[in-house]
Amino acid sequence: MKHEKTDIERLFKRYYQPMYRVARSILYDCDECRDVVSDVFAHVLSEQIVLLPGTEEGYLVRAVRNRCLNIIAHKDIRERTAKLLLADAETVLSEQDNELLDRLMQMIENLEPPVRRQILRLRHLQGLPFQRIADELDVSRVTVYHHLSEAINSIKKQLNQAGQ
Template identity: 30%
Template sequence: MSLDERSYRGFSDTDLIKMIGSGDHTAFSELFRRYKEPLYFHAKRMLGDQDEARDIVQDVFTAIWSKREILVIPAAVDNYLYGSIRNKILDYIAHQKVIIKYADSFDRLLETGISSTDDLVSEKELARIIQTEISRLPEKMREVFELSRNGELSYKEIAEKLHLSEHTVKKQAQRAIKILRLKIKLTIFFFF
């Protein structure tokens, strides 16, 4: 830690917010350092999911940085941060309910007489849907997914090849599968 970074520890949260508004990266780093763990544990306790809790904390801080020039945060910065985490979690839960609703609708459709995906669409059409959804994944996620599935590489091999951590590769592959599963179900559901 540099002398400059240590000197920021003496600033109040309100001072840090003002400096962040001026584009001060070190002030932003200090605010993140102060709150990342308590916010993470708060989100994890509410969600019960470590990865989603981490993502929500990162989303809140990303929003602060991206809106730094116009963001108005009250004097109680900690209340603002915890409120932001709570709102992100509520958005996440609402989104999950929508996903579950559509997945349940699709499952009911399958149970009412359609025995397999092959009955829904031809193999060629299904392959086209899958390829379209893979191409829509974010670039790094798509690359990890394709190396994992098509290249048949292990997470460790992919991490070395792409200069990423093995944890990041695993997380990207899991998210890709989750996204693809949902999008393909929804595409087939709306197709029929």
């Protein structure tokens, strides 16, 4: 254990700044960059990854870059989903305000199976990431994405039918 702690401390002291600079050049958010770098070190430590001399910097920098790109992709999915919901919500609110808003809430309440309703709430009301939802519900990320997609499609379909 002492050896692991010493090794991770050495890696941290030596590569934190280059890793942070890579994250900063991609994300532009100091707190998020620190989180990404910390996550990479935590992953190396928890998975007991052995880095060979000469490959350490390359592995760590690539890991930071990949995590940053995943964050950006995740944000892109979240923004697209929000735009879909907002586009429908604007239609609802511009038509008959409270009555249609109540119907929208009822549509969400009636989503089946219940896990679909739960995933929609966790994702859009609590803002949880796909992986955390998957972990909490003990399902895969693909299952989370599938249920979220189906929930949005179902709500859109019902809104379109109500508008006809």
